[in-house]
Amino acid sequence: MKTFNVPIIYRSPLISAIKQQRKQQDKMKKDFTPTRLEFGPLTILLARHFGFCYGVENAIEIAFRTVEENEGKRIFLLSEMIHNPQVNSDLLSRGVRFLMDTSGKQLIPWESLQPEDIVIIPAFGTTLEIEARLESLGIAPLKYNTTCPFVERVWNKAEQIGGKDYTVIVHGKPKHEETRATFSHSRSHTPTIVVKDMEQTHRLAAYIREEAPAEGFYEEFKGQYSEGFDVTKHLGRVGVVNQTTMLASETQAIADYVRQAIQEHYQLPDDRIAERFADTRDTLCYATNDNQTAVTGMLNVEADLAIVVGGYNSSNTSHLVELCEEKLPTYFISSEEKLISPKELLHYDFHNHEELRSSGYLPQKENITLLLTSGASCPDAIVEAVIRKLAGFFGLEHLVDETAAAWA
Numbered sequence: 201m202k203t204f205n206v207p208i209i210y211r212s213p214l215i216s217a218i219k220q221q222r223k224q225q226d227k228m229k230k231d232f233t234p235t236r237l238e239f240g241p242l243t244i245l246l247a248r249h250f251g252f253c254y255g256v257e258n259a260i261e262i263a264f265r266t267v268e269e270n271e272g273k274r275i276f277l278l279s280e281m282i283h284n285p286q287v288n289s290d291l292l293s294r295g296v297r298f299l300m301d302t303s304g305k306q307l308i309p310w311e312s313l314q315p316e317d318i319v320i321i322p323a324f325g326t327t328l329e330i331e332a333r334l335e336s337l338g339i340a341p342l343k344y345n346t347t348c349p350f351v352e353r354v355w356n357k358a359e360q361i362g363g364k365d366y367t368v369i370v371h372g373k374p375k376h377e378e379t380r381a382t383f384s385h386s387r388s389h390t391p392t393i394v395v396k397d398m399e400q401t402h403r404l405a406a407y408i409r410e411e412a413p414a415e416g417f418y419e420e421f422k423g424q425y426s427e428g429f430d431v432t433k434h435l436g437r438v439g440v441v442n443q444t445t446m447l448a449s450e451t452q453a454i455a456d457y458v459r460q461a462i463q464e465h466y467q468l469p470d471d472r473i474a475e476r477f478a479d480t481r482d483t484l485c486y487a488t489n490d491n492q493t494a495v496t497g498m499l500n501v502e503a504d505l506a507i508v509v510g511g512y513n514s515s516n517t518s519h520l521v522e523l524c525e526e527k528l529p530t531y532f533i534s535s536e537e538k539l540i541s542p543k544e545l546l547h548y549d550f551h552n553h554e555e556l557r558s559s560g561y562l563p564q565k566e567n568i569t570l571l572l573t574s575g576a577s578c579p580d581a582i583v584e585a586v587i588r589k590l591a592g593f594f595g596l597e598h599l600v601d602e603t604a605a606a607w608a
Contacts, residue, residue, distance in 0.1 A: 202254075203257075204257035204258055204260070204261040205261050205265070206252070206257050206260050206261060207260070207264060207290075209290075209579075209581060210252070210260070210287070210579035210580065210581050211579075211580060211581060212579075212580035212581045212583065212584035213584075213604045213608070214584045214587070214600060214603060214604035214607070215251065215580035215581075215583055215584055216580065217604055217607035217608045218235055218246065218607050219251075219580075221607055222235065222248065226248075229249075229490065231248065232248045232249075232493050232494050232496070232497030232498075233248065233497055233498075233500075233501075234246055234247055234248060234494075234497065234498040234501060234571070235247075235248070237587070237603055239590075239591040239594060239596045239599050239600075239603075240594055240596050240599070241566060241567050241568060241594060242567075242568050242570065242590060242591065242593075242594050242596070243567070243568070243569045243570070244570050244571075244572050244587060244590065245498055245501055245503060245569065245570070245571050245572065246572050246573070246583075247491070247494040247495055247497075247498050247571070247572065247573035247574075248490075248494040248497060248498070249487070249490040249491050249493070249494040250491055250494065250573045250574045250575075250578075250583070251574050251575075251576070251578055251579070251580050251583060252576065252577070252578070252579065252580065253485065253486075253487030253488075253576040254348075254349070254350075254485075254486075254487065255323050255348030255349065255350055255351070255485065255487070255576075256282050256323060256348075256576055256577050258323075258346065258348070258349070259281055259282060259322065259323035259346035259348070260281075260282075260287065262320070262344065262345075262346045263277070263281055263291060263296075263320055263344075263346060264291075264294075266318060266320060266344050267291070267294045267295070267296060270318055273316065273317070273318055274297075274314075274316075274317045274318065275295065275296050275297070275317075275318045275320065276296065276297050276298070276299050276308070276313070276317060276318065276319045276320065277291065277296055277297070277298050277299065277319075277320045277322060278298075278299050278300055278319065278320070278321060278322055278326055278330065279298055279299070279300045279301060279302050279304075279322055279377060280298065280301075280302055280322060280513075281320065281322045281323060281346060282322070282323050282511075282577040283302075283510075283511040283513045283514035283515070283517075283575075283577050284510070284511040284514065284575075284577040284578055284579070285511055285512075285534060285535075286535070286579060286582065287577070287579070296320075299319070302377060302513060303375055304375075304377075304380065310333060310337065313334075313337050313339060314337075314338075315337065315338030315339060317339060318343075318344055319334055319339050319341070319344065320344040320345075320346060321341070321342065321344065321345040321346055321347055322346060322347075322377065323346050323347065323348045323351070324347070324348070324351065324376070324377035324378035324381060325347040325348070325351045325352070325355070325377075325378060325381035325382075325385075326341075326347075326377075326381050326384075327380055327381050327383075327384035327385075328384045328385060328388055329384060347381075348444070348485070350444050350485035350486070350487075351378055351381070351382070351444055351485075353483065353485075354382055354441050354442070354444060354483045355381075355382060355385040355386070357441050357480055357483055358370075358382065358385065358386035358389065358390070358392070358441050359385070359386070359389045361390070361439040361478040361480060362386065362389035362390025363389065363390075364478070365390070365437060366390065366437050366438055366439040366478045367390060367391045367392065367393070367434045367435060367437060367438045367439075368386045368389075368390055368391070368392045368393075368438070368439055368440075368441060369392075369393055369394075369395060369404070369438050369439070369440045369441075369454075369458060370382055370383055370386065370392060370393070370394045370395070370440075370441055370442065370443070371394075371395055371396075371401075371440060371441070371442040371443065371446055371450070371451050371454050371455075372394055372396070372442055372443030372446060373396055373443060373515060374394045374396055374423065374424050376443060376515060378443050378444065378445070378515075379394060379443045382441070382443065383426075386426075386441075387426035387427070391425075391426050391428070391429050391430075391434040392425070392426045392429075393421060393424055393425040393426070393429065394424040394425075395424075395454065397450070397454075398450060398453060398454060398457070400421075401454045401457050401458065402457070403420060404421075404435070404458070405457060405458065405461035407431050407435055408435045408436075408438075408458070408461045408462060408465055409461055409464070409465045410465070414431045414432050417431040418431070436462075436466075436476060437475075437476045437477075437478075438458060438462065438476070438477060438478070439477065439478030439479075439480045440454060440455040440458055440478075440480055441480055441483045442483050442484060443515065444483065444484055444485040444488055445484075445485075445488050445514075445515040445516035445519065445576070446484065446488075446515070446519065447492065447519040447522060447523075448484050448488065448489055448492050448493075449492075451483075451484060455480070458477070459473065459477045462476050462477045463477070487516075487576045488516055488519075488576070491516065491520060491573070491575075491576060492519065492520065492523060494573065495520050495523045495524060495573055496523065498571050498573065499523070499524065499526075499527050499528070499571070501569075501571075502569065503528060503569040503570060503571045504528070504529075504562075504563050504565075504568050504569050504570060505528055505529045505530070505531065505561065505562070505563070505570055505571070506524035506528045506529070506530045506531070506570070506571040506572070506573075507530075507531050507533060507570060507571070507572050507586065508520050508521045508524060508530060508531070508532050508533070508572075508573055508574065508575070509533055509534070509535070509572070509573070509574040509575070509578050509582055509583055509586055510532070510534065510574050510575030510577065510578040511534060511575065511577060511578070512532070512534055512548045512550065512555075514575045514576075514577055514578075516575050516576050516577070517532070517574070517575025517576075517577070517578070518532070518550045520573055520574075520575060521550060524571065524573075528571065529561070531545060531547040531558070531561055532547050532548045532549075532550060533545065533546070533547050533548070533586070534548070535582050535585065535586070536582065536585040536586045536588070536589040539586065539589045539590065539593075541593070542562050542593040542594075543559050543560065543561075543562070544557065544558070544559050544561075545557075545558060545561050547561075562593075570590070572586065572587070584600070587600055588600050
């Protein structure tokens with residue numbers, strides 16, 4: 201797989217050495233057991249896969265190279281390039297400005313842009329409408345494009361099944377930049393609807409089975425279906441794709457549920473299901489799959505708590521938190537700075553969208569085992585900083601360098 205020129209500030213000697221050695225030992229990526237790091241009374245179990253993925257490294261390389269090669273020019277990002285506060289802060293410090301926030305609210309008027317300005321498309325991609333707006337301003341919309349190839353793969357899949365007269369159901373967060381972009385691309389080819397979770401899928405299945413009055417659909421799914429969507433016609437032949445960072449098990453469950461609803465309603469045997477349900481297979485990216493599977497493998501080991509590191513608005517990170525929360529006390533932090541002391545920390549409750557201050561997160565016992573992972577947009581340097589902070593609470597930070605040397 202291609203390697204990228206990512207700024208050294210995001211790298212970690214410790215994490216790089218561990219990842220490289222694990223890769224050599226497990227080239228087929230079949231071993232999802234965590235890496236065990238011992239720091240006296242503290243054992244840290246590090247997930248087999250975590251951190252920067254292909255799409256993130258690709259986006260970072262393009263964005264930083266664009267800044268370096270265009271000194272003196274005005275450079276804009278449509279919105280956050282990835283959902284990591286440190287990376288976005290570094291770009292802002294280099295003079296890059298955001299045109300919109302992550303919800304799509306305009307921060308800088310379109311009318312203020314000039315043809316010579318540079319606009320970078322973030323890793324989530326963007327809508328066809330925004331591409332057209334940039335083109336109308338004399339700006340080539342895809343000249344500085346960091347859209348993740350795995351996001352584009354979803355767009356291609358939607359176009360492919362749309363060309364065969366299937367309606368596309370997108371499993372994603374309706375307000376997320378990637379889902380907005382996927383919805384825009386898909387609806388240009390075929391009727392499209394977004395479902396955010398299994399609860400909405402149950403409601404959609406009621407319309408597929410004609411158990412709910414058709415007129416109720418338009419209010420219930422307001423803002424989540426394409427123009428001209430006809431609930432009496434467009435749910436008879438469907439395929440499911442997803443926002444690439446969603447929980448894999450949930451996407452599969454949604455696809456299975458829709459398939460079952462279609463099969464039962466039209467009384468189709470298994471060998472005829474393709475007449476009305478497209479085999480899209482999984483459209484999650486490899487990193488989302490690997491990171492989630494690595495967390496599942498990590499949770500098979502006895503531990504006292506889990507710490508997940510990443511941007512608070514990172515979808516893929518929040519799903520790692522969800523998985524950990526099923527089994528352990530879990531703390532979602534954005535950096536080592538959130539670890540105030542061995543007794544207190546600041547952490548994010550993504551369910552209620554608030555940062556909390558908690559005490560007693562490290563259990564009062566002789567030996568502590570802690571699970572650690574991070575999201576796909578989190579630099580390895582931050583994960584190492586978290587490890588150093590935790591080891592430092594026990595007066596053992598010096599062992600981190602010894603551990604890095606042992607893995608090198």
